[in-house]
Amino acid sequence: MKSFLSILTVLLLAFHGVFAQELKSPNGELTMQFSLKSDGTPTYQLHFKSNPVIKTSNLGLELKNDKKSLLDDFTISNTETSTFDDTWKPVWGEVKTIRNHYNELAVTLKQKETDRILIIRFRLFDEGLGFRYEFPTQKNLVYFVIKEEKTQFAMTGDHTAFWIPGDYDTQEYDFTESKLSEIRGKFDAAVTSNASQQQFSKTGVQTALMMKTNEGLYINLHEAALINYSCMHLNLDDKNMIFESWLTPDAIGDKGYMQAPCNSPWRTIMVSDDARDILASKMTLNLNEPCKIKDTSWIKPVKYMGVWWEMITGKSSWAYTNELQAVQLGVTDYSKVKPNTTHAANTTKVKRYIDFASENGFDALLVEGWNEGWEDWFGKSKDYVFDFVTPYPDFDVEAIHEYAKSKGIKMMMHHETSGSVRNYERHMDKAYQFMKDHGYDAVKSGYVGDILPNGENHYNQWVNNHYQYAIEKAADYKIMVNAHEAVRPTGISRTYPNLIGNESARGTEYQAFGGSNPNHVTILPFTRLIGGPMDYTPGIFEMNISKFSPNNNSHVNSTLANQLALYVTMYSPLQMAADLPEHYEQFMDAFQFIKDVAIDWDDSVYLEAEPGDYITVARKAKGTNNWFIGNVNGNETRTSNLTFNFLEKGKKYMATIYADAKDADYKTNPQAYTIKSKKITSKSKLSQTSVPAGGFAISIIEIK
Incomplete structure (x- = not known):
């Protein structure tokens, strides 16, 4: 069902000249707070289970050849809150249906000096936050050029990150795993040759950026619905651990030609204490518009x-x-x-x-x-x-x-x-x-x-x-x-x-x-x-x-x-x-x-996951009762202990397991594998070892 009822409590708290508004995710685990600083700079914060994820971070855009950028001097002229809960069917995908459930806060800002209007729209899902800038039709902002988007993501510590160098022309790099503070020192070694490449900063990285905190939180920064806009990279202030958006320029250095009404892509922050939630999230898809192709019968995997x-x-x-x-x-x-x-x-x-x-x-x-x-x-x-x-x-x-x-x-x-x-x-x-x-x-x-x-x-x-x-x-x-x-x-x-x-x-x-x-x-x-x-x-x-x-x-x-x-x-x-x-x-x-x-696929179940180390996922084939499992392993030998409780109870299946042989080695003996078959049910268990850069694959076919 769909509902746009304003059921959220909006808190207008006045303290030290700061006005704050709070938005909670449907399950209540994520909390976003929007506020204006005393100079009218818009900011936001994000908490997960009461723990800070994003510290106070500035929002806004710097304009080219304009007397006043969209950075400060704002007042709140209106706020609207709503909730949305719907289910849709993808043409193809990891699952048969996708739930789109979020709470929304739209803040309308008015810039005192220019009388311009800027709307910042926040959507808070159970797995993360999406927000974007909206520029409605107005007299004082029609055509404008973006010099730089100044969105910030202030980190709470020196997180471990899986990153590739920020580059205007390629993503074809190996990932480097390091602390945020180490990006500058490791940057040059992370840049390898490519047919076209152009980096912009020794602390510039690309999205989607995956991080893990010392406390075990998984954080992912990305964007959704990149339409008529420049791709966003991130530039790190490694003294203060603050990422700031960095858009890709054109040949003369401009980063966006805009005509109101228009909007930016969504900036996304996923967060969980379970890495599997990041992989299973459909938030990025949900922040895009529904299908615009009326007849999709010709689109086939x-x-x-x-x-x-x-x-x-x-x-x-x-x-x-x-x-x-x-x-x-x-x-x-x-x-x-x-x-x-x-x-x-x-x-x-x-x-x-x-x-x-x-x-x-x-x-x-x-x-x-x-x-x-x-x-x-x-x-x-x-x-x-x-x-x-x-x-x-x-x-x-x-x-x-x-x-x-x-x-x-x-x-x-x-x-x-x-x-x-x-x-x-x-x-x-x-x-x-x-x-x-x-x-x-x-x-x-x-x-x-x-x-x-x-x-x-x-x-x-x-x-x-x-x-x-x-x-x-x-x-x-x-x-x-x-x-x-x-x-x-x-x-x-x-x-x-x-x-x-x-x-x-x-x-x-x-x-x-x-x-x-x-x-x-x-x-x-x-x-x-x-x-x-x-x-x-x-x-x-x-x-x-x-x-x-x-x-x-x-x-x-x-x-x-x-x-x-x-x-x-x-x-x-x-x-x-x-x-x-x-x-x-x-x-x-x-x-x-x-x-x-x-x-x-009709369904996907992420069984175990740790970025850089291992991923094991089970998927149910479209229109059948058959499942397939894949495991990819990282740099160390590891044993997976699996249960099959995702299988239908009371059914019997034939599992064929393709796995690394005991003497398999990705350098010296990569073609060493074993194949074995066994009958399983939803109550079965399996212990399976994977060598470095190894893994296993399992086909699970229902026995009729």
């Missing part, structure tokens, strides 16, 4: 394979020829050049992948490097780089379309923009229509390299608007989008569920670029996945890359059992089996789990 890993590892190439140093679309004649022997996106190889995908029950196949232009696509500041419709001579679009259709496989399109967003928009309608004409229902888009026009960043307002434009335009053509190198998601998939995935973090490809930290996948669900699913591309079975790509000495820092578990712990409606078919053919008994595991 996808399990896919791809002609991709062999290029990432260097075994094969995206480019058709090695003879061309420069390409001009419409001018270069590929029939007159000698093809290389390493181009992967050729008709014969693609059919081989289609056969394997079809035989093993997959939905789709991604092919990269199929279109003209890959010979000089990167690092040239080239505007007209791809046209997204012209295939290489060895890629027969029509034949592949018909062959895939005969095998029950959908083809997944790849659009690499090379950062030239204007060029992508120039070709977008024609490219999307080309997809529909040839049976492609989903696109993986990429934004590798510096953004064009020069000086723009991946995460500023203008480029964020491009990503949103691409999603909405794709919806017009009934196309699902999986955007790589785009801004990290903020729950927009609720409003536009055709956004079925993003990369926007350090994915599996970095295992081929030197490797990722062994505990990387125990952190990502607490950080990157807070805003939406990630196309992490798991399922690597051959960890020693030099065995099939001799010039690459990288090693995948994971056991095979860990790779299986990722299909459950790294939630996504878009899951790839990323390795080569010949590697799966060597381990078909383990590959069975990838074939069986669901990608859409």
